[in-house]
Amino acid sequence: MSENKKFNIKLFRRLLKYVYPYKINFIFLITAAISISVFSIVNQYLLKIAVDKYITPKDYEGLIFIISLMFGVLLFKVSFQFLFVFLANILGQKVVYDIRIKLFRRIISFKMSYYDRSSVGRLVTRSVNDMETIASIFSQGLFMIISDLLLMFSVLVVMLILSIKLSLIIFLILPFILIATRLFQRAMKTAFNQVRNEVANLNSFVQERISGMKEIQIFNRESIEKSNFIKINEKHKNAWLKTVWYNSIFFPVAEISTSITIGLLVWYGGGLVGFSDSSITIGTIFLFIQLSQMLFRPLRQIADKFNTLQMGMVAANRIFNILDTNDFISDTGNLKLKKINGNVIFKNVDFSYEPKNSVFKKFNLTIKSGEKIAIVGSTGSGKTTIINLLLRFYEINGGDILIDGKSIRELSIKFLRSQISLVTQNIFLFADSIYNNIVLYNKNINKANVISAAKEIGVHNFVKKLPGSYNYNVKERGVMLSEGQKQLISFLRAYISDSNILILDEATSSIDTKTEKLIQFAISKIIQNKTSIIIAHRLSTILNSDKIIVLDKGEIKEMGSHDDLMKIKDGHYKKLFELQYQKTELVS
Numbered sequence: 001m002s003e004n005k006k007f008n009i010k011l012f013r014r015l016l017k018y019v020y021p022y023k024i025n026f027i028f029l030i031t032a033a034i035s036i037s038v039f040s041i042v043n044q045y046l047l048k049i050a051v052d053k054y055i056t057p058k059d060y061e062g063l064i065f066i067i068s069l070m071f072g073v074l075l076f077k078v079s080f081q082f083l084f085v086f087l088a089n090i091l092g093q094k095v096v097y098d099i100r101i102k103l104f105r106r107i108i109s110f111k112m113s114y115y116d117r118s119s120v121g122r123l124v125t126r127s128v129n130d131m132e133t134i135a136s137i138f139s140q141g142l143f144m145i146i147s148d149l150l151l152m153f154s155v156l157v158v159m160l161i162l163s164i165k166l167s168l169i170i171f172l173i174l175p176f177i178l179i180a181t182r183l184f185q186r187a188m189k190t191a192f193n194q195v196r197n198e199v200a201n202l203n204s205f206v207q208e209r210i211s212g213m214k215e216i217q218i219f220n221r222e223s224i225e226k227s228n229f230i231k232i233n234e235k236h237k238n239a240w241l242k243t244v245w246y247n248s249i250f251f252p253v254a255e256i257s258t259s260i261t262i263g264l265l266v267w268y269g270g271g272l273v274g275f276s277d278s279s280i281t282i283g284t285i286f287l288f289i290q291l292s293q294m295l296f297r298p299l300r301q302i303a304d305k306f307n308t309l310q311m312g313m314v315a316a317n318r319i320f321n322i323l324d325t326n327d328f329i330s331d332t333g334n335l336k337l338k339k340i341n342g343n344v345i346f347k348n349v350d351f352s353y354e355p356k357n358s359v360f361k362k363f364n365l366t367i368k369s370g371e372k373i374a375i376v377g378s379t380g381s382g383k384t385t386i387i388n389l390l391l392r393f394y395e396i397n398g399g400d401i402l403i404d405g406k407s408i409r410e411l412s413i414k415f416l417r418s419q420i421s422l423v424t425q426n427i428f429l430f431a432d433s434i435y436n437n438i439v440l441y442n443k444n445i446n447k448a449n450v451i452s453a454a455k456e457i458g459v460h461n462f463v464k465k466l467p468g469s470y471n472y473n474v475k476e477r478g479v480m481l482s483e484g485q486k487q488l489i490s491f492l493r494a495y496i497s498d499s500n501i502l503i504l505d506e507a508t509s510s511i512d513t514k515t516e517k518l519i520q521f522a523i524s525k526i527i528q529n530k531t532s533i534i535i536a537h538r539l540s541t542i543l544n545s546d547k548i549i550v551l552d553k554g555e556i557k558e559m560g561s562h563d564d565l566m567k568i569k570d571g572h573y574k575k576l577f578e579l580q581y582q583k584t585e586l587v588s
């Protein structure tokens with residue numbers, strides 16, 4: 001309730017800026033609102049004339065004329081009503097369309113650390129649900145309130161002009177209606193809050209169970225989950241029933257007060273008809289009855305509309321907060337080299353994801369053009385972080401990273417990333433065909449390129465066997481493919497791009513021998529002629545590299561060829577090798 005009092009003018013103005021491009025629409029809307037009020041009142045006034053001038057004196061010809069006139073006015077009124085609803089909804093959708101694009105543009109360009117801090121569910125809710133709430137400001141809130149206020153104001157003016165005495169009757173009843181409405185709305189607000197909570201509970205319950213379906217089935221939790229669901233469903237139903245109950249009480253109460261008003265108007269007004277000092281006619285009483293309805297009806301609903309408006313404003317505030325977030329990697333560098341040779345130098349690099357939790361301190365690493373580097377090290381030692389920094393997913397805190405002698409901060413981010421192919425640990429594929437996942441809508445690559453590349457790295461036969469081969473749709477996140485298959489696709493994607501630096505963060509999950517062979521072959525192919533930085537888990541990749549770097553807690557402990565490193569007594573690599581690779585992989 002306190003929210004209603006905190007109507008934020010600044011926020012509202014900012015929202016109205018989005019209406020500005022549609023000002024013609026806006027002007028038509030206001031015109032329609034005014035016309036609806038005018039025509040509504042004119043129509044009722046014509047009724048008064050019909051009663052006084054034609055029905056009472058029994059002038060039927062005149063009556064037909066006035067009824068035709070009323071019909072004409074009615075047509076105008078409903079046309080404007082149509083226009084009003086239509087334009088209000090269109091305006092809402094147009095505004096939301098524009099804001100949504102702006103929001104998405106922003107969301108898609110934030111730096112990685114922003115996503116580390118934000119919940120995916122929340123961002124999705126912002127870009128979908130909150131947007132609809134903003135749309136309802138226009139389709140159900142703002143203009144409806146303006147239109148209602150206009151109508152109520154005009155009704156009051158007309159009433160006072162016609163008869164102060166009869167107006168007083170209306171004013172007598174008004175407080176009762178206001179109080180009843182207020183009580184009803186308060187009750188409804190609490191009830192609706194409960195409903196919303198229960199809907200959220202239902203949603204998250206169902207969503208979580210569907211995501212965890214395997215766990216439910218393997219642990220035989222079906223019947224427990226069913227009874228949990230019944231409980232939540234019961235609460236949801238009860239919350240709704242409360243609103244039904246309030247509605248069923250309120251409308252009869254409203255009906256009674258309206259009828260009492262009519263009764264009083266007829267009784268008191270009727271007594272005044274015919275007296276010479278009174279201008280009140282039977283028509284006036286008819287008119288007042290109609291006007292009182294026109295006053296009470298919007299009155300009952302206006303608070304709801306304010307609520308809609310307020311909820312929209314809260315949503316708009318949340319959206320604007322995201323739009324005001326400037327969490328970007330600064331892209332001030334505009335250097336674009338002709339071609340990157342692939343000399344990479346990490347110079348005294350300091351980095352931490354979170355303050356105080358340093359991952360690298362004065363980290364140094366030199367990779368020469370064309371070199372094939374394997375990085376090994378225990379989990380959490382900083383292997384993936386090296387890649388994150390090189391690709392500027394995260395910004396270094398100190399030192400510099402140079403490619404071909406140029407600081408990566410001087411290069412344009414787009415250029416930098418286009419020069420590096422990346423195959424990550426968890427491969428992400430879009431819900432699209434294999435072909436599109438490989439070329440990513442790059443028009444310089446055609447089907448023939450893809451097929452010959454696929455043959456070169458030995459994945460063509462595997463793709464060919466899939467239903468629809470390159471047109472096979474892998475669905476969301478590539479669920480239609482196994483982990484090994486996804487890797488093969490991403491190798492092809494990396495192979496076909498003409499970058500000179502390849503980064504491969506090998507997945508740890510083990511894969512069947514046949515796919516493993518395919519993968520080993522593909523890797524050996526894609527690292528040819530490229531500077532390769534491979535976070536290696538496979539013995540074969542390690543053995544094929546020019547240089548092995550052993551990382552531990554953000555520090556390079558050892559560096560050299562496999563044979564060199566195996567010679568170090570009690571060396572990190574030697575231990576790691578004996579522990580991880582010798583037993584498992586050499587056997588197979």
Ligand SMILES: Nc1ncnc2c1ncn2[C@@H]1O[C@H](COP(=O)(O)OP(=O)(O)OP(=O)(O)O)[C@@H](O)[C@H]1O
Nearest residue numbers: 116353354359377378379380381382383384385386
């Ligand atoms: N997004 C993040 N936010 C905060 N800390 C992070 C983030 N990503 C990684 N870290 C931390 O940084 C350190 C290095 O992580 P990194 O991902 O580079 O390890 P890794 O060597 O790739 O490990 P793995 O072999 O398990 O992939 C870890 O201590 C990790 O907890």
Ligand SMILES: [Mg+2]
Nearest residue numbers: 383384425505
């Ligand atoms: Mg990693």
